[in-house]
Every structure is written in structure tokens, then in C-alpha cells.
Amino acid sequence: MFSVRICLGLLFAGALLAQHTYTAADIENGGRLYRLNCTVCHGPDGDFVPGINLGRNKFRHANSDEEIEQIILNGIPNTGMPSHSTLQEQQAENIVAYLHSMATAGRSTLPAGDATKGKVIYEGKGNCATCHRIRGVGSRMGPDLTDVGSQRRIVELEQALVDPNAEILPENRFVKLVAKDGTEITGRLLNTDTLTLQILDSSEHLRFFEKSNLRSYALIKDSPMPSYKGKLTTQELADVVSYLVSQKGI
Amino acid sequence: MIRYALLVVSLAGALPAQVSFDRILGANREPNNWLTYSGTMLSQRHSLLDQITPANVKNLELAWVYQVKSLEKFEATPLVVDGVMYTVQPPNDVIALDAATGRVYWIYPYTPSKDARPCCGRVNRGLAILGDTLFMGTIDAHLIALDARTGKPIWNTEVASAAAGYAITHAPLVLKDKVIIGTAGGEYGIRGFIAAYNVKTGKEAWRFHNIPEPGEPGHETWAGDSWKHGGGSVWVTGSYDADLNLTYWGIGNPGPDWNGDDRKGDNLYTDSVVALDADTGKLKWHFQFSPHDEFDYDSVQVPVLVDMEWQGTRRKVMLWANRNGYFYALDRTTGKFLLGKPFVKVNWATGLDESGRPMRATTAASSFDGVLIYPGNQGGTNWYNSSYSPRTGLFYIPTWVEYNTTYVKVPVDFNEGRTYGGAVLRANVGRGGGTLTRLEESEGYGAVTAIDPRTGDKKWLFKMADVTDAGILTTASDLLFTGGREGYFWGLDARNGDLLWKATVGGVVAAGPMTYSVNGRQYVAVAGGNSLFVFTLRQ
Numbered sequence: 087m088f089s090v091r092i093c094l095g096l097l098f099a100g101a102l103l104a105q106h107t108y109t110a111a112d113i114e115n116g117g118r119l120y121r122l123n124c125t126v127c128h129g130p131d132g133d134f135v136p137g138i139n140l141g142r143n144k145f146r147h148a149n150s151d152e153e154i155e156q157i158i159l160n161g162i163p164n165t166g167m168p169s170h171s172t173l174q175e176q177q178a179e180n181i182v183a184y185l186h187s188m189a190t191a192g193r194s195t196l197p198a199g200d201a202t203k204g205k206v207i208y209e210g211k212g213n214c215a216t217c218h219r220i221r222g223v224g225s226r227m228g229p230d231l232t233d234v235g236s237q238r239r240i241v242e243l244e245q246a247l248v249d250p251n252a253e254i255l256p257e258n259r260f261v262k263l264v265a266k267d268g269t270e271i272t273g274r275l276l277n278t279d280t281l282t283l284q285i286l287d288s289s290e291h292l293r294f295f296e297k298s299n300l301r302s303y304a305l306i307k308d309s310p311m312p313s314y315k316g317k318l319t320t321q322e323l324a325d326v327v328s329y330l331v332s333q334k335g336i
Numbered sequence: 337m338i339r340y341a342l343l344v345v346s347l348a349g350a351l352p353a354q355v356s357f358d359r360i361l362g363a364n365r366e367p368n369n370w371l372t373y374s375g376t377m378l379s380q381r382h383s384l385l386d387q388i389t390p391a392n393v394k395n396l397e398l399a400w401v402y403q404v405k406s407l408e409k410f411e412a413t414p415l416v417v418d419g420v421m422y423t424v425q426p427p428n429d430v431i432a433l434d435a436a437t438g439r440v441y442w443i444y445p446y447t448p449s450k451d452a453r454p455c456c457g458r459v460n461r462g463l464a465i466l467g468d469t470l471f472m473g474t475i476d477a478h479l480i481a482l483d484a485r486t487g488k489p490i491w492n493t494e495v496a497s498a499a500a501g502y503a504i505t506h507a508p509l510v511l512k513d514k515v516i517i518g519t520a521g522g523e524y525g526i527r528g529f530i531a532a533y534n535v536k537t538g539k540e541a542w543r544f545h546n547i548p549e550p551g552e553p554g555h556e557t558w559a560g561d562s563w564k565h566g567g568g569s570v571w572v573t574g575s576y577d578a579d580l581n582l583t584y585w586g587i588g589n590p591g592p593d594w595n596g597d598d599r600k601g602d603n604l605y606t607d608s609v610v611a612l613d614a615d616t617g618k619l620k621w622h623f624q625f626s627p628h629d630e631f632d633y634d635s636v637q638v639p640v641l642v643d644m645e646w647q648g649t650r651r652k653v654m655l656w657a658n659r660n661g662y663f664y665a666l667d668r669t670t671g672k673f674l675l676g677k678p679f680v681k682v683n684w685a686t687g688l689d690e691s692g693r694p695m696r697a698t699t700a701a702s703s704f705d706g707v708l709i710y711p712g713n714q715g716g717t718n719w720y721n722s723s724y725s726p727r728t729g730l731f732y733i734p735t736w737v738e739y740n741t742t743y744v745k746v747p748v749d750f751n752e753g754r755t756y757g758g759a760v761l762r763a764n765v766g767r768g769g770g771t772l773t774r775l776e777e778s779e780g781y782g783a784v785t786a787i788d789p790r791t792g793d794k795k796w797l798f799k800m801a802d803v804t805d806a807g808i809l810t811t812a813s814d815l816l817f818t819g820g821r822e823g824y825f826w827g828l829d830a831r832n833g834d835l836l837w838k839a840t841v842g843g844v845v846a847a848g849p850m851t852y853s854v855n856g857r858q859y860v861a862v863a864g865g866n867s868l869f870v871f872t873l874r875q
Contacts, residue, residue, distance in 0.1 A: 186760075275774050277773060279822040305776055
């Protein structure tokens with residue numbers, strides 16, 4: 087019976103690892119919950135706790151997804167793993183799905199980077215502060231990067247630099263509005279409902295719109311972020327990533 | 337002696353009349369009150385009050401708010417009896433308020449056992465009343481009777497074991513001298529049942545096994561011992577036809593939810609409606625919507641009973657918008673299937689046969705590699721209350737549109753009191769809990785779908801940007817009230833879906849609205865976020 091269970095577990099892990107149907111939207115909820123609840127102790131790559139590597143799906147106490155979920159929900163007595171009683175079961179399942187996506191997402195192939203050099207590129211050649219903001223300096227249009235090092239994985243940071251359209255989280259979606267008089271307004275979509283839109287417009291103002299007062303509105307499919315593939319060398323990319331990884335928040 | 341008699345008369349006049357079962361049966365004769373969870377025994381959620389109309393609904397404004405001292409989801413529909421409102425602060429505190437002002441008469445606090453672990457929220461959906469007694473099911477699977485004047489308990493019966501995963505989240509249903517309740521816990525490998533208890537003593541009068549045991553009809557639809565943990569929850573209140581003396585209840589999913597490998601067979605009476613004799617609990621008929629379900633398609637809906645012309649004949653009909661994405665009309669005398677039609681995108685079945693049995697799509701087999709299914713795990717609809725308006729002849733469904741889930745099957749073993757699911761789920765909508773929404777329409781959305789129950793054809797659709805967990809109320813003035821996750825409370829024209837009025841309640845509406853009147857003034861009440869909002873016309 088024991089061997090059968092182990093085999094099933096391996097088969098299951100293999101089945102999940104073998105399939106790549108997770109989309110950014112599918113794992114977004116699990117990723118957000120992971121960043122909210124798990125990164126403080128486990129880190130963005132899941133490798134902060136000795137002997138455990140969540141990002142590589144190496145667990146100490148769990149042999150199945152259900153067991154991982156139960157650990158997330160109930161914790162492990164007499165260890166540093168607390169319970170998370172405010173999480174719903176499906177949210178724990180989402181986190182597990184995200185953990186599997188981490189394992190399948192690949193690893194960064196960048197060489198070791200220099201954060202100090204990366205800061206220079208970020209502020210100079212890369213023009214990153216044109217859109218991004220760190221500790222109150224820079225633009226508000228793109229994602230604030232003050233704590234990006236504790237929120238995003240190295241491989242995700244690399245991907246965002248070379249292929250920014252690969253994953254656009256819903257909170258980073260841009261929208262283009264056309265007013266009744268033909269005026270076009272673009273901005274980051276903060277929230278929407280049946281009747282209204284709330285955006286941060288390109289002048290960094292919080293704006294409220296009634297949909298009925300607009301001629302049209304639509305999400306902008308492509309990320310405003312340019313690709314740095316070919317614009318930065320591999321070493322420069324590694325340096326920028328190192329700088330971003332060093333941004334652990336306030 | 338004369339003076340004594342006068343005193344008695346005077347006292348009697350000061351006390352409200354007791355809620356007899358005749359009053360409950362004839363609830364439409366007193367639309368100022370809301371005497372059962374669904375308004376009447378027919379569960380149409382249609383009020384005969386008509387003071388608030390499409391013409392004056394724009395003048396609807398807040399009368400009062402009651403903030404519950406709880407951060408749990410607030411899913412209760414209140415009762416109102418002669419100017420007194422009774423509702424439940426989640427999980428299980430009962431509150432009596434003045435229905436015109438919101439001032440509190442009493443609070444009955446209840447602390448559930450630490451063993452209580454309802455799968456989907458520590459919630460309660462409402463109460464039942466008979467005479468001067470209120471009845472509440474609790475998340476630790478007790479049934480409690482309370483004095484409606486004082487909030488003091490009269491009896492407390494353990495219906496089932498909370499440690500074993502049983503819970504009660506729905507409002508009881510009073511039938512004559514019995515109070516009927518069903519058990520939830522299908523995600524924990526329970527074996528669900530519906531039972532009747534004596535209203536005076538709390539003693540069990542009858543029990544219907546939602547999962548038949550050896551020797552009972554339907555047991556053959558379970559492989560091996562799988563019936564022992566077969567699920568079959570009850571999540572919402574049933575309905576009652578007094579002429580037939582039948583009570584109708586929707587039964588939830590089989591356990592484990594998403595991996596049916598060890599429970600081969602149709603798995604009766606999961607995902608079914610059962611018609612039970614109200615006096616004995618004996619099964620008169622059943623209809624199974626989703627045999628051998630692996631997508632969590634509970635029949636977690638209130639049966640809506642309508643007497644209507646059906647193809648030239650007056651007929652006792654039951655309307656049902658099922659979680660599996662199909663709308664059904666059944667003959668509620670016999671259980672005969674009359675009509676079935678999808679009201680949302682469906683890919684798990686290619687259609688229904690002449691008996692109403694779904695023809696399972698070959699592409700919809702559960703799989704360790706994952707399978708993408710429409711509608712997704714929350715269903716085309718869920719426990720959210722539907723409504724039928726005899727005036728418009730339309731059936732109104734809280735709907736999740738363009739919604740799918742990818743089910744990745746996993747092995748699962750039974751451990752008492754632990755989850756018994758069998759899959760990892762990935763849904764395309766419903767993420768995040770409704771605070772901020774940035775979804776596109778193609779990613780799924782919520783709606784009120786109005787259909788003609790005679791044909792299943794859609795008549796109109798009111799689209800929302802986010803999905804909805806809110807029930808629907810219609811009134812005799814052709815108004816429709818509902819909400820959603822966006823924090824709006826909507827007033828629509830029931831005839832065409834036009835938006836006539838809205839209020840921002842600042843939190844998810846995950847309850848069914850209701851309406852009542854006090855001293856000739858109509859009110860509309862709905863739970864939103866962690867408060868009860870009550871609206872009335874500006875004077």
C-alpha cells in the first residue's frame with residue numbers, strides 16, 4: 087500500500103510537471119497569495135528555509151498536493167510553519183498550483199550580476215525610472231519596484247526584461263479610453279465595475295470615468311514595457327536583475 | 337371579573353399573533369411579512385408588495401444599516417414577522433431587530449465547536465419560525481430552537497458530528513409539527529442526510545439518507561464501499577407543495593468531489609432533487625441532474641415551484657437552474673422531465689436525452705493531465721437564489737457567464753474530518769475575492785439571466801463586470817433586486833433588465849434580498865459586505 091501511494095505521488099508529480107497549461111491568469115491568484123503569505127519566510131524562489139525548496143517542489147513534510155494544502159491551512163506543530171486559518175481551501179490549492187508553476191517555469195540562465203552596476207544601468211542606459219518607481223523616486227506608471235526583490239523570482243525578473251509581454255499581471259494592465267469628444271486617455275487600470283473605470287492616467291492622476299460617458303474603452307494588449315533583449319548585454323541584464331533582487335521593500 | 341377579562345383582551349392585543357403553519361402556507365396573504373427563507377413555500381422569491389415601483393424606485397434611499405460583528409461572509413436572508421426582523425450574524429448569532437428602525441431587541445450568541453470546519457465559509461443563510469419559536473442550523477451541525485420573544489434557547493439537538501465534517505449552513509424548513517434540516521460536508525467525505533425533528537422537543541422524527549445504504553434503492557449506483565463517504569450535502573432550503581404533501585430538496589455533489597475513480601456508477605442521490613413525503617420522509621421520486629459528477633455540480637439550488645400552463649395543460653412544475661449549466665423544468669407531481677436547455681456555455685455534455693439524462697461529452701473525462709470544463713467549478717449558477725415572477729412569466733438566474741475551470745485530477749484517500757476532493761482547480765474568473773476587478777469580458781463575468789421557462793430561451797441579460805454570488809428578488813410591481821461582487825445593489829426592470837436604480841453598499845452582496853412592510857411602508861433588505869442594508873422610499 088505504501089509503495090502504491092508513493093508511485094501515485096510520483097505519477098501525479100510527473101503529470102503536473104509534464105503539462106504546461108498554466109497561464110499567467112491561471113496562476114495569478116496563487117502567485118499573489120504566495121507573495122502575500124509565504125515570501126516573508128520562504129522567499130520569492132521558495133528556498134529561504136533550509137532543507138525545503140518550494141520553487142523546485144522539494145518538500146519535507148508533504149507527499150501530495152492535499153498534504154501541502156493542509157500544511158498551508160493548518161501549519162506544522164512545533165515548527166516555524168504557522169497555520170493560515172484565513173485562507174480558504176481553494177486558495178491553498180491555488181498556492182499549490184503556483185508552486186508547481188514555479189517548478190516548471192525554468193531557471194534563469196543569467197550569469198552572476200553586480201547590483202551596484204545594475205543600479206547605474208537602471209538609472210541611466212535602461213531609463214527604467216521613466217516608468218518605474220523605487221522608494222518614492224521615479225514614475226508611477228509602471229509597477230513600483232521597491233519590494234520587487236522579495237516578490238518576484240529571478241527568472242520572472244529576467245523574463246520581464248527580455249519578454250515583457252510574456253506575463254502581464256492584471257494589476258499591470260493598461261487601458262485606452264476614448265471620450266465622447268474623441269479625446270484619448272491612456273493609463274493603468276486600477277479597478278473597473280459594471281458602470282465605471284478607475285485609472286492612473288499618463289499624468290499620474292487618479293481618474294474616475296463613467297463608462298456611459300465614454301465612446302469606447304479597451305485594454306491595451308501589449309505591455310508598455312520595452313524589451314531589453316539586444317539593448318542590454320547578458321551581463322548588463324544580470325546586473326539589473328541583481329539590483330532588482332536587492333530591492334526588498336521598506 | 338369584567339376587569340380581568342378586559343385585562344386579558346388588552347394583553348392579547350399587545351402581543352403579536354403567533355406564526356401558525358397556516359400563516360406560513362398562506363404567506364402571500366400577508367406580503368408585509370417574510371415568513372420563510374424563500375418568502376413562501378413555493379420559493380419563488382416573488383413579493384406581492386408593490387409600493388416601490390419602476391417609476392419611483394429612483395427615490396429609494398437608505399432607511400437603516402446594521403453592522404454585524406463578524407468578518408465572515410454574510411449570506412443570511414432575514415425573516416420579518418409583524419414588524420420584527422430576525423437574522424443571523426455569521427456564523428451563528430441570532431439577532432432580533434425592529435424592522436422599521438434597525439434597533440436591536442436581543443442577540444442570541446452561539447459559539448460553535450472548534451471542530452466545525454464548513455468547507456466554504458463559516459456562514460449561515462437564515463432561520464425558520466413556527467409559533468413563537470425560531471429554528472437555526474449551526475456550522476457544528478446542531479439544530480437549535482429559540483424563543484422568538486427573548487432569544488433564549490428551548491432545545492439544542494446535535495444533528496451530526498462536526499468532527500466528522502458535518503455542518504449546517506442553510507435555513508431550516510418548518511412543515512406542520514416538524515422542522516426539516518439537511519447536512520453539509522460533502523467536501524469532507526460525509527454521508528449526507530435530510531431529517532425532520534419535532535418542533536417542540538427536537539427529537540428526530542424521520543431521516544432520509546441522501547446516499548442509500550445496502551438494501552435501499554439506489555445503493556447499486558455506488559461501487560464497493562464508496563457510498564460510506566459519498567457526500568450528498570444539503571446547502572440550501574427545500575420547498576413544499578401542500579396539495580401533494582411533498583417536500584423537495586436539492587442534493588450536493590458526490591465525494592470525493594473531483595475524482596470519481598472509486599465511486600463508479602451514477603452515485604444516487606447526489607446532484608439530484610428528491611421529493612419526500614413531508615410526514616414520513618419516504619422518497620416519492622427523484623431526478624438526477626448530473627450522474628457520476630466529477631465537476632462539483634451540486635444541485636445546490638432552491639426548488640422553485642410554479643403552477644403554470646404547460647403546452648396547453650395546467651401543470652405543477654418545478655423550475656431549476658442547475659450548477660451544471662442547464663435550466664430544467666420538471667413535473668413536480670411525478671418528477672417527469674419536461675424541458676432542459678443550457679443557460680450558459682456547456683462543454684461537459686452534448687445535450688440531454690428524452691428523460692433529461694445528460695449525454696456526457698467524450699472530451700469531458702476527468703484526467704490527471706487536466707481537462708477544461710464549461711461551466712467551471714462554481715457552476716453556471718450556484719446556491720444563489722433564483723426568482724420567478726408570475727407577472728412577467730420569466731425565471732431569473734444569477735449567472736456566471738463564459739466561466740471555466742481546468743480540473744487536474746489527483747489521487748485521494750478518505751480520512752475522517754479531512755478534505756476529500758481529488759483535484760487541483762484552476763478557474764478563469766472568480767479570483768481575488770472581489771475587491772478590485774481588472775477582468776476582460778472574455779475572462780468571464782456575472783449576469784442576471786432572464787429566461788422563458790416554457791422554452792428555456794433567454795429573454796434578456798444584465799451583464800456585470802465581475803461575477804455574482806447574490807440572490808434575486810422580484811416584486812409585484814415588476815422590479816428585480818440583486819447584487820454582485822462589485823458592491824452594488826441593483827434595482828432592475830424585471831420586464832426587460834433595464835437598470836433603474838443602484839446603491840453602493842461597499843462590499844460583496846452574497847445573499848438573497850427580501851422585502852417587507854411596516855405600518856404601510858415597504859422596505860427592501862439585503863446583506864452586503866458585513867452589514868445589513870435596508871432601503872425605503874424617500875418621504
